Amino acid sequence: MSDARGTFTNLPEDKRARVLDAALEEFADHGFQGASMNRLATRLSIAKGSIFQYFGSKEGLFAYTFGRAVDLFKAPLKAARERARDGGFFEVLRQSLLTGMEFIASYPRIHRIYLKMLHNEDFPLREQVLGQVRAASAKYFRPLVLEGIERGELRPDLDPDLAVYVLHTLLDRFLQSLAAAPLDGGLGIFGAPRDVVERRAGELVEFLRRGFSA
Known part of the structure; x- marks a missing residue:
């Protein structure tokens, strides 16, 4: 993924946050192809050339912005894992x-960008960015699967690669169903109250338990 240049990383933190927030808004509203560096520069009241000095290109800006978004998701997932570890896999x-x-719910623009990229757009960085998402997911789920097998929670003959694939697909589609009605697939969680979403999440986990458990 792209790294920002020193001209950006040397900016005060509040200015960096403002640039990234405006970039999120631009990509969420217009997608990658429709995003305008002129419009972004106007929103930020800076010269368009400054954006290119910071990131090199629109691709560089997108890669950096979405990379930070992926990092942002890792922290609460790690916290959830540590919080629930005693309860088992x-x-x-x-x-x-x-x-x-x-x-x-907290960062809807990030997920809107992801959905646009996943379903609607083709651009030079698509496979690179999606690959980053898949790699982060595998890094999160693989240790859980291996620990579950070692502790005897999961079947000893469970293929870790297939298990990670299933878990990534489950999390990804679950979140898509929350955000887009056509992707709900009858699960009934799009626009549903929290208690319904929690119940359905529990049912999905119980469904997997019957197939994965030792």
């Missing part, structure tokens, strides 16, 4: 689903 999984729900 399936409680960690349930808490991970609920943490994802809370994250997109």
